[in-house]
Amino acid sequence: MTEWSVTEPQKLVFDEPVSALHVRIVSGAVNVVGTAEGPARLEVSEIEGPPLRVTQSGGTLTVAYDDLPWKGFLKWLDRKGWNRSAVVSLAVPADTRVEVGVVGAGAVVSGTEGPTEVKGVTGDTTLVGVTGPVRTSTVSGGVEAQAVTGDLRFNSVSGDLTVVDGSGSFVKADTVSGSMIVDLDPAGPTDVSLTSVSGEIAIRIPHPADTEVEANTASGAVSNAFEDLRVAGSWGAHKITGRLGAGTGKLKATTVSGSIALLRRPPSEEAPHSPELSDAPEPGDAAPSAPVDPAAPAAPADKKVL
Known part of the structure; x- marks a missing residue:
């Protein structure tokens, strides 16, 4: 040694x-x-x-x-x-x-291909171009993941999760009060599971999509941009369910009092550009900037809101 x-x-x-x-x-x-x-x-x-x-x-x-x-x-x-x-x-x-x-x-991790695990008490974590499986655990720190293609697992008490251009096949996230903004552009079927107690959840997926959808909130509002999905409930609990395309993927979102928004992702060639998400430097180098702002997508005309 x-x-x-x-x-x-x-x-x-x-x-x-x-x-x-x-x-x-x-x-x-x-x-x-x-x-x-x-x-x-x-x-x-x-x-x-x-x-x-x-x-x-x-x-x-x-x-x-x-x-x-x-x-x-x-x-x-x-x-x-x-x-x-x-x-x-x-x-x-x-x-x-x-x-x-x-x-x-x-913490900034960029360009790794092997398994990556980040634990944070406070302080934010940024992941850029990581292709291996990722596991993140925080108390109050937020996690931003840009162009992550490996499996992504996230767990926090109050930290937020932001995923930009997520193309991995597996996303599992759990938080008590943190919000989740997940922008997906997968190459194939995905398995996505998001759970929160009071945090808001916003998910943006491509159109046309290919996934089975189940989104539930006990007392929050829901917003749905896909006419092929059913929205049920008018007081208290709300649910979005249905199948998009062949339904080979799975998308599940659950929150107790937070809101849920299911949004339509524009084609990549039409996607707007946003300011840099973060830097992940090797000495003398800078990380690529985030190309999309998932928090402010264009809402289609057929959007249904309850």
Whole structure:
């Protein structure tokens, strides 16, 4: 095992192969970029407080504080330990398995192909062009996913989920009070399941679509842009059900008091462009910007609202 103690801004290059990356920091930012060539590289551009411990054992590269374990990470709320900050950027082989944990810090993961897991107590997470399976868990931090093609799992207490140009075949998201805006442009059948207690849910899918739809809210409003779907209920509970196309995919959305909107996605060549969603830099590079704003699609003339 090789070990470094980082107490000031520093750059490291790892000649040994890296197949797994573990990062855990408090305050600051983490940027992870998957690359096709070259050895793994680390840049710590800012650091305050206790040193970061960097270790390489076998194929696993770890950048973390000694007192911040991965197990039970979302319960780590020791305010005395918040007197620290680090800005960390890493370039690793695209197929690296990535685990990132942040407390009060932002995390950006871009261009990875291996499994990715991000845990956050506070602080937002941005995923750009990730093709491997993704699992995210937050307490109050939001998650933005742009052009993610792998399976996506999201769980939070009050954090929001925003998916832009989602082309993966599987999305499962659960939150208590966070809102969900999911913009889908899949290449084939999808399995989408969204659950919230009080958060609003908005889903945009292509037209024509090919999915079985079931959307329920106990006391919220519903909005439906597809004439082939049935809207039932006038007081209290509302439901949108039906089949679009052959119904080979599944779309299920459930909320207790939040509203549900099922929206029609315009053809990609007609889709408007929006300002940049986020940056996911490798040192000196910038991530692509979000091409679509799913929060403000054009409502068709046949839209039904209850």
